[in-house]
Amino acid sequence: MTAPLLTVENLRVSFPTHSGRVEVVKGLSFTLGRERLGIVGESGSGKSMTGRSILKLIRKPGLVTADKLNFEGIDILDQNEKQMRAIRGARISMVMQDPKFSLNPVMTVGEQIAEALVTHQKLPRRDVQARIIEMLHAVRINDPERVARLYPHEVSGGMGQRIMIAMMLIPEPELLIADEPTSALDVSVQAQVLDIIDELVRNKGMGLILISHDLNLVSRYCDRILVMNAGHVVEECAAGQLANAQHPYTRGLLAAMPVINETRDELPVLDRTQWAGT
Amino acid sequence: MAIDQQSAPPSPGPTLAHRRVQRMLATVGGFAITLLLTFLGLLAITFFIGRVIPIDPVLAVVGDRATQAQYDAARIAMGLDLPLWQQFISYVGKVFSGDLGMSVSTGRPVIEDLSRFFPATFEMATLGILIGCVIGIPLGVTAAARQGSWIDQIIRVVGLLGYSVPAFWLGLVGLALFYARLRWVGGPGRLDIFYDGLVSPVTGMILIDSLLQGEIDIFWNAVSHIILPAAVLGFFSLAYIARMTRSFMLDQLSQEFVTTARVKGVPERVVIWRHAFNPIRVPLITVVGLSYAGLLEGSVMIETVFSWPGIGNYLTTALLNADMNAVLGSTLVIGAVFIVINKVSDVLYRVLDPRAR
Structure with a gap:
């Protein structure tokens, strides 16, 4: 593994409620090289908040603290908004969950992709156009000139998500955070979208954080896996070693997965008393 | 499609x-x-x-x-x-064929009356809605972008005043202060008395007619007369427009595509105006269109306080005198205004929202 791209130590995210601050991420630590890291966990386990705090997108009154949140020698928590804008999109980018909501309904696809590019690079218009077409090709859109003129409501979910990927990768960031990129898609296009992310990330030698609740999917597309539960990392292992997971939560999750041709009459349910209090 | x-x-x-x-x-x-x-x-x-x-x-x-x-x-x-x-x-x-009958109370054809009274209202309402939009929309956007800040509080107070202060009271206080005491603006009526009747009506709107005929003095005199009633009307539409803009914007700012724009590293000003504001132009058109139509009905209160010869005054007088031709004519004009504004809004929706095409 090369020098780490991202170092996170003791990351904490909290929000105020009437009964005091509630921590949703409680002391998360990991390092990431130019590799593919999967973060798995159930709803509310803090995985999305982890992704957003790396981009410093947690809005007040949310509070992010960490002993270290270092991206390529830059202390993220130390950056002001202006410095963060130079990092967002250009160096760290994020693919969001549902293209129905995450694409601007009144801008054409081409305009939105162009915006991601020209925010960070001053280019002549013709070059911008060429880059957009090339990028749409890269996400396997067959007729990029036509698609660039469409509005988001005129494209399908799978195509919308490929457009999202094109938009987030066009400034050539070093780290891509994919926050449940396929949860809103049909199973049939999930693999297609993930294959595209995988191919582009490998080709460009980027780092990837794939946030998902799907253990199988993450173990297929990632090198390393963090399992989160209630704001803590409960398990960290190489993707291939998932079967040997130690923590009762992970073991419970694995046991609850049905397998084709199995003979169990009843799938076990998570017994949360085993690790409560961790 | x-x-x-x-x-x-x-x-x-x-x-x-x-x-x-x-x-x-x-x-x-x-x-x-x-x-x-x-x-x-x-x-x-x-x-x-x-x-x-x-x-x-x-x-x-x-x-x-x-x-x-x-x-x-x-x-x-x-x-x-x-x-x-x-x-x-x-x-x-x-x-x-343009015949709305004779008005009993003025003794003139109703169509002639309307062509005198409606432009006066039109002029004032248009200036009023312009004031309301130019100030109200940015105010609402700013309030939403900085929710909970002092500017947000101020807009809430302004909005509250816009709903609760009576129009005639504000008009009278305005006249007492800016006309009687400070002498910043002209008094009631559309022009000072010695300018009256000097420009021949072409459109019936003195601001435009005086410019068409190169009478700059009269133009400025008309401005000094119209500015206060228009500002009072503008204040009420401003309060409403700012409140609606604020709530539309808050709704948009919590949308995922706004986060997408931030992820791209787009400056906050662009996030607010391009990504959050553009999608709310359609509902805003409805709000502004209805406020404008409301102003075009003529505000009897404001027209009375400012001795403004507008359609609100005309219609009220006609009603009180059982002058049915005048009442029907005025109602027709106001109805036509609503139809036109609705149609214009429809066209603008299609221009501004790709989903409505």
């Missing part, structure tokens, strides 16, 4: 440009037909309301000391002895 159109194989026969022109003509034609039907509906409603209200139009003409013979003669002369449907047809025919 766009997909079928562009991926369809080039068919023989009419060319694409040809078809586009045809489609445009069809749109314009359909538009004209709906406009006409809406207007006919409006005519029917005003006509029948005019016939069912318990005011005797003949009595208003002949006076209450007329003999029965005089009364009957006038009734026949006015065509009121005919069946209702014949009256309606002749009414529609007259309206389309």
Whole structure:
């Protein structure tokens, strides 16, 4: 593994409620090289908040603290908004969950992709156009000139998500955070979208954080896996070693997965008393 | 829609440009037909309301000391002895030839009265809605972008005042302060008395007529007279527009695509104006259009306080004098204004929102 791209130590995210601050991420630590890291966990386990705090997108009154949140020698928590804008999109980018909501309904696809590019690079218009077409090709859109003129409501979910990927990768960031990129898609296009992310990330030698609740999917597309539960990392292992997971939560999750041709009459349910209090 | 159109194989026969022109003509034609039907509906409603209200139009003409013979003669002369449907047809025919009848209270044709009174209201309402938009929209956007800040609080107070302060009170206080004490603005009326009647009416709007005729002095005098009533009207629409803009913006700012824009590293100013504001232009048009139509009805309070010869005043006077021709004529004009504003809003929706095309 090369020098780490991202170092996170003791990351904490909290929000105020009437009964005091509630921590949703409680002391998360990991390092990431130019590799593919999967973060798995159930709803509310803090995985999305982890992704957003790396981009410093947690809005007040949310509070992010960490002993270290270092991206390529830059202390993220130390950056002001202006410095963060130079990092967002250009160096760290994020693919969001549902293209129905995450694409601007009144801008054409081409305009939105162009915006991601020209925010960070001053280019002549013709070059911008060429880059957009090339990028749409890269996400396997067959007729990029036509698609660039469409509005988001005129494209399908799978195509919308490929457009999202094109938009987030066009400034050539070093780290891509994919926050449940396929949860809103049909199973049939999930693999297609993930294959595209995988191919582009490998080709460009980027780092990837794939946030998902799907253990199988993450173990297929990632090198390393963090399992989160209630704001803590409960398990960290190489993707291939998932079967040997130690923590009762992970073991419970694995046991609850049905397998084709199995003979169990009843799938076990998570017994949360085993690790409560961790 | 766009997909079928562009991926369809080039068919023989009419060319694409040809078809586009045809489609445009069809749109314009359909538009004209709906406009006409809406207007006919409006005519029917005003006509029948005019016939069912318990005011005797003949009595208003002949006076209450007329003999029965005089009364009957006038009734026949006015065509009121005919069946209702014949009256309606002749009414529609007259309206389309520009004849709205004589006004009993002013002794002039109603159409002539309206062409004098409506431009005065139109001028003031237009300036009022401009003030409301130019100040109200940025205020609402800023309040939403900085929710909970001092500017947000100020806008809440302004909004509250806009709902609770009576218009005539604000007008009177404005006159007392800016006209009587500070002498910053002209007083009631559209012009100072020695300028009155110097510009011949072309559009009926003094601001435009004076400029057309190169009378700069009169223009500035008219500005000094209109600015205060327009500002008072503007204040009320501003309060409403700012509040609505704020709530539309708050809704947009919590949308995922706004986060997407931030992820791209787009400056906050662009996030707010391009990504959050552009999608709310459509609902804003509805809000502004309705406020504008409301102002065009003429505010009796403001027109009375400022001695403004507008349609609100005219309509009220006509109502009090049982001057049915004037009432129906004014109602028709106000109805037509609503129709036009609704149609313009419809067209703007389609321009601004790709989903509505």
